[in-house]
Amino acid sequence: MKQKVTAVFDIGKTNKKFFLFDKNFKEVHKEYTSFEEIEDEDGHPTENLPALKKWLKEVFDRILEKKEFNVKAINFSTYGASFVHIDENGKPLTPLYNYTKPLPESVVESFFEKYGPKEAFLKTTGCADLSMLNSGLQLFWLKQTKPEVFKKIKYSLHLPQYLSHVFTGIPLSEYTSIGCHTALWDYGEKDYHNWVYAEGIDKILPPIVSTETSINMNYNGNRIKIGVGIHDSSAALLPYVRSIRKKFVLISTGTWSIAFNPFTENPISTDTDDKDAINYMRINGKPVKASRLFLGNEYKIQVGKLKEVFGVDEDYHRTVKFDYDTYFEIMKDFKHCFKWESVTDDDMPAKTEMSYHKYEHAYHQLMIELTLLQIKCIKKAIGDDVILRLYVDGGFSDNDVYIKLLSHYFRDKKLRTTNASLGSALGAAISISDTKLNSKFLKKNYALKKHVPFIISG
Template identity: 30%
Template structure:
């Protein structure tokens, strides 16, 4: 029996996944591979050819071995990445946003970039502002940049490779790029000043079908000739998609980045966002500004927990709290509410991997709680993504936010479900989640108060 499915190509900063989703929204098959960065000339770059080869092979294998029939493909990718094309070829390699050189070598970019009041994009390190990447490439390689015919955001690059139709899309354009004016719903003033507007293809909605898969790719993978290719979406906006509505909860999208999105943040208050604390407005799939704050929580968790993860429990957490061991921000150089601080451990050393796991969970919960307070979060909170498996993190948040109901999505990869929703097979009102009971932790309240005092004092 042949079962129709949607293929979601989910390119995160750490891993690349192929997920096959059935007509009821269930993931029936998943394959993954590390997302490696090539340390090559002229700068660190995304290995797009390796991803492409792996993806096509994974598609073919899934269809051959399992008998699923892919009816649509949806690209979902991390932000801060664009592809410069010269015709059908790369004009320049696809720059890795963690490369430091765009920041170090394009200091004058701070004069060229639009004001925060226009873009709602804070000034971020390395290449996290996509406009900084393009500006640097234009200055360093003027001949190659000048020969470029198209700029594609990362999700739309993969859609283009699959079907040959070039498009632009607002969730990636509006993701701290400096390229977009969220309040006007148009490109920022810098795009016109730099002469870039003509490079961007026409805007399409994230869920638009751009076309069908190239015939030669259908033959290579065994996909049907009429398999549709959907425009695609930025990953944290995919996680947010099913919660958008009249009473939208605060959504915590977790993975390499922890992004706290508050759709209920009043549009007239967008001017209150603090650029220096990595507060910004992303743009939803419906083109609306969404107030957010973020930190590189997945990376910081890994730094604190260590390479060999040993999952701790509530008793390990209680020992960490009782002895007063603390992690003070920050353990990633990439943005966050406490950027430019150097993370440090204070108090007695930890006994082993289980306590490191507990401390990492506690640290991430405290920083998330800080972000929720800065955004004025009220009402329900939903945790999406990889941290849904960490019950210490969820229970701590429920304890830290006693006046709010904290829930964990049943989907450890909300990006995949959001990508599937773009095909129109599901309803955004379907919200399967599990309420979280707060952890009971003697002495924890005093611990949290001391942590906040130290952080507020700049320790």
């Protein structure tokens, strides 16, 4: 008997992964690859789209021929802020422009002359700043600077939907990709922003469907349900939304730590200067209020410096456990010691100054200061909503000092950590399944752990 499985391509900037999940969402097969980046016409590094497309087809066709698996469905999870512009024959017209590519200042200025003021626009569209990371601006840039290419665009597809299109030939849009800081969506109006219609860009954006949509197709002689794709951050959030009945905030940690509030009453932040308050969308188009912090990046920089100062091994920081006495010693006459390099904060000193002789002490100081930044970030995501549950996943979920501090500072909330290494891939599989998830799902699939605040003595 062949095993029934759901296939997922989970495409990151670096690693391209392929998974098969059984009916209980357990991983039964995994493979991955990576490609050297190629260059666009300006010499900027970009995704090797032809190699990616070839790999998708080869892997999937090979799996379909295997005797042990019966693939019933396939879906796609990818990074956001990326468009593939196709002509009437479905052929890409441009490279997949990298979201790190700078947009010409003149284009941004001319955009705001037409559709500003800037602060109001950013808040309305749930964006933090304007660059290629706001993929809608890429369409404005193409229309302004490459009109001959723009004229040939039949459809502009977000990357997850392009991968779906590779298999179905059907061009579609869905909420999670539109909602990830694209500058296309007006969160107040729940529709594309006026500028999209004014520039005629709505004509090249395919019809919007729910992220749960799938297309039943005959693919190489197999009846397969093909999903429309999902943005990876929203995919990672989905298993939580589907399995937890009470309101919560998810703190997804890594290079960026993003606090997601999927239960917001007020998606748009009132602080127009706050570059780190952004919006996403759930699979049904409901807004998610988010706040981001460059946590992992800053941690890496500062841990590198501590290594030099104290002459410890590269990985020594991973061994440090929370120490109650060290914490209280630091807090007795607490002052901020670290000058951040990739984060700005009003409390940081002009330069890093410490008088510690032990690595563990300095590390605790670092983690206290970073956790204080994290707390501000989480509070912004919560806003005025009443939320009593926090879930932490990603790289910092097993950092003992970080977790103990968070549970201490949020004593009034229930803190849980999960090990969601399959996060976005699993979310993509769940989004096209009819399975109802129950409260035990996270325990079974995500190594859910409860944390209680440490006891304050004295």
